[in-house]
Amino acid sequence: MSKRIKTSYPGVYYREARRIGGKGTERVYYIVFKKNGKVYEEKAGRQYADDLTPARAAGYRAERIEGKRPSPKEKREKEKALKQAEANRWTFNRLWTEYKAGKPELKGIVTDENRFQNYIRPLLGDKEPRHLFPLDIDRLRLSLLKTKAPGTVRNVLELVRRIVNFGVKKNLCQGLGFIVEMPRVNNLKTEDLTPQQLSRLLEVIDTDSNIQAADMMKMALFTGMRRGELFKLRWTDIDLDREFIHIRDPKGGPDQMIPLNKSARETLETHPKSDSPFVFPGRGGRQRTDIKKQVNKIKERAGIPRDFRALHGLRHVYASMLASSGKVDMYTLQKLLTHKSPLMTQRYAHLRDETLKKASDLAGELVNQAMHKGNKVVPLRKGDN
DSSP states (O other): OOOOEEOSSTTEEEEEEEOTTSSSEEEEEEEEEEETTEEEEEEEEETTTSOOOHHHHHHHHHHHHHTOSOOHHHHHHHHHHHHHHHHTOOOHHHHHHHHHHHOTTOTTHHHHHHHIIIIIHHHHTTSOGGGOOHHHHHHHHHHHHTTSOHHHHHHHHHHHHHHHHHHHHTTSSOOOSSOOOOOOOOOOOOOOOOHHHHHHHHHHHHHOSOHHHHHHHHHHHHHOOOHHHHHHOBGGGEETTTTEEEEOSGGGSOOEEEEOOHHHHHHHHHSOOOSSSBSSOOGGGOOOOOOHHHHHHHHHHTTOOTTSOTTHHHHHHHHHHHHHHSSSOHHHHHHHHTOSSHHHHGGGHHHHHHHHHHHHHHHHHHHHHHHHGGGOOOOOOTTOO
């Protein structure tokens, strides 16, 4: 240990030591003082690492004597207590990390991760659920509603609630002291195209150079498959012999089988194959996660309304055509659309009802025509009763 070197300030001295983070040496300052009959000798800090001078060290010494500055021991104990308190704090950030670790195969985890990082973490990440007020949730909801659809806001708030419920279930934290108010969402929007619009769209699809986007739109129209189901579709999911398509995890439900009709089969038979197991692969042959830009270009070229969703809208067109044909009952349509509840399928019931009404009106017209045709009375044949 180097020798003590006095400074011009009483009770302040230093020793030479190897400089931290640089070459050469630096001064390490110490202070000596007497308080309540006891002599204390404490390290004040380093010349460069702590930007300390003899004058500042003397100031530290005065504060220690007056009791305005904690001792190194007190400081260490306080830091230890803070670390312990932090370790016991189950914030949203920490709960989310634990939630993901326990559910590595959770469906939709990528979407949830984006929702958490983009919307929840900035406002609630460092907070514990028990310290939240209704105002905190109101701020989150109102800030999102400025730029996001009510459905998106509802999904974000539902994730907040799910994270809290996870923490409570695992005895990691206390729950919220209030009920999260969810925005009202109208998910019963049914998109459709006129015969002219559909014809024009099919013409553009057939001539588009992006075969992946074009064939994916065809499959949505021919089968009613969801976008996510098309992204996950593998060649092994297609049974050409029995003419069925294996749908994996349709919107969080059990796997389903839907018929492979002639139009869908022809689309798949001419669709290019690669080394990827996926029918519509993404980068590097991995599962695709987006195709919005490509399908929207086709939609725009065809002059389709801007609010029509290029893939999900075609699923609605598929369902609407079947419902309005009058030849498909609601139970069959529910199975084709892989709806878990018949309530989702009921949005198309009015189309079937309109078709049945037209058929009924036609029957009445035909009877009237028969009754008044030429106003002629047809004589009974002999033997008729």
